[in-house]
Amino acid sequence: MPRKARNMPVRVDEVSNPATLQEALLFLKRYPEAVPWAGGTLLMTDSAAWPEGRGTAILDVHRIPELSSIHRTERYIEVGAAYSLSSILALPGSSILDPLTQAIGTIGNAAVRNLATLGGNIAARGRFMTSFPALSCLDASVELRDSAGVRWHGIHKLVGPGNQPSFPRGTLLTRVRLPVAKWDSIAIKSIGEKSFPHPDANAFCACARYDKGAISDIRIATAGRVLVRDRELELTLAGKHLPLTRRELVTFATELAALAYALSASRNLADRLEAYVTAFLARSPEYIS
Ligand SMILES: Cc1cc2nc3c(=O)[nH]c(=O)nc-3n(C[C@H](O)[C@H](O)[C@H](O)COP(=O)(O)OP(=O)(O)OC[C@H]3O[C@@H](n4cnc5c(N)ncnc54)[C@H](O)[C@@H]3O)c2cc1C
Known part of the structure; x- marks a missing residue:
């Protein structure tokens, strides 16, 4: 049984480990309060990442191919939300994504960054994580999917009233578009x-x-x-x-x-x-x- 931070046990009612995006979205439609599980490194250490209440459903996103894809153009790099932080640092010429790569380099340690994903860093509920100021400065965009469809938004769509985090429930972050730019x-x-x-x-x-x-x-x-x-x-x-x-x-x-x-x-x-x-x-x- 997973444990919240400070050893509060979580009761898991359902677990899904879908191989396709379609299956994942069907699960989210059925369980809108389901918690997507990417690297699990935040979920295992921060109770604020869990919804209030007793039972929960977990959606493991590892096997969904779209979430591990990468696409490069001259103007941006698009990474799947389940791309690990260490894989982003290992991209050829990754310094073109500075300041994001510099911010990622300060997160945890190498073992944590091997498991931790960019999506998990962005979709944290209780607070903004280390990559967020860099993503804000880069004017990154996020692709969100739910049962109603797919849409791209600027990263600031995830900032709610009072400038607090507001990642929507029942929604999957699938890709992150990172503009490439040189800073002096x-x-x-x-x-x-x-x-x-x-x-x-x-x-x-x-x-x-x-x-x-x-x-x-x-x-x-x-x-x-x-x-x-x-x-x-x-x-x-x-x-x-x-x-x-x-x-x-x-x-x-x-x-x-x-x-x-x-x-x-x-x-x-x-x-x-x-x-x-x-x-x-x-x-x-x-x-x-
Ligand atoms: C020792 C240690 C040190 C750490 N230091 C730092 C630090 O300095 N800075 C920092 O920012 N973090 C730190 N972390 C926390 C964590 O490692 C990172 O925030 C990491 O990027 C979270 O990614 P994850 O894939 O593990 O997310 P998970 O734990 O799997 O998920 C985090 C949140 O995102 C949601 N989520 C994940 N993927 C998706 C998706 N595709 N769509 C929708 N929601 C999704 C989950 O439901 C959950 O709410 C540390 C952790 C440890 C163990």
């Missing part, structure tokens, strides 16, 4: 002393592109209990020459920190985010080639 400057860090599985662990991602001594694109996100990202604020820096003035830098960092505080009510998160953003923006000129 990338920072990936965990925020604060808390690390997984602490509920206050937060991941930070910043990336920027420069052209002729000015910022041409900049994206900054942090995620844990909530996602903090403000595209409009990012756009205020587009075209600004480097180094930024003290005023530009402070205005940006304090506004993003204020948003973090409004969403999380955590002074600690807001203060640390402000410090990280300030450091990233102040160091940016070093990265101009």
Whole structure:
């Protein structure tokens, strides 16, 4: 019998191990509260990943071929949701997916990454996991399937009210589309002393592109209990020459920190985010080639 974190046993009423997507969707239609099981590395360590209540059905997604597929074009790489984190790191030229690959490299250890999947990292219910800020900055897309059909959405569709995670029940994440892009400057860090599985662990991602001594694109996100990202604020820096003035830098960092505080009510998160953003923006000129 699987066990929730803190040794709370889970009563499993039904298990399905389908070989086709169609079978999986039929099972989900019958048991909309079923828990998809990919690597199981989060389900075995985080009680928030399980639905409330006593009995549950488990849908093992390992044998579904579409979830392990990979497709590359010049503009993006599309990976099946059950692709393991270590397989993504092992893709030829995987650094083209930075900052995502850098974020994945910080998750667990090699043994965990061999089992853990990208889909499981994205579809976590209780909180955003380490890859989410990088996926937000990349503007990744997700393919979702349920009994009503199949549709592609931007990754932010999985962000609900209050910027909290809202992966829909009765839905399978089947593929993730990752745009390939070159960034001049990338920072990936965990925020604060808390690390997984602490509920206050937060991941930070910043990336920027420069052209002729000015910022041409900049994206900054942090995620844990909530996602903090403000595209409009990012756009205020587009075209600004480097180094930024003290005023530009402070205005940006304090506004993003204020948003973090409004969403999380955590002074600690807001203060640390402000410090990280300030450091990233102040160091940016070093990265101009
Ligand atoms: C020692 C250790 C350290 C860890 N460190 C980190 C860390 O630093 N950062 C971090 O982010 N995580 C960490 N984890 C947690 C975990 O390894 C990762 O989050 C991993 O990516 C989860 O993937 P999985 O395939 O194991 O997901 P699972 O545990 O199988 O599933 C996770 C959630 O996603 C859902 N799900 C899975 N696949 C699908 C799908 N295709 N469609 C719909 N829903 C789906 C499940 O129902 C569940 O709610 C750690 C785990 C361990 C054991």
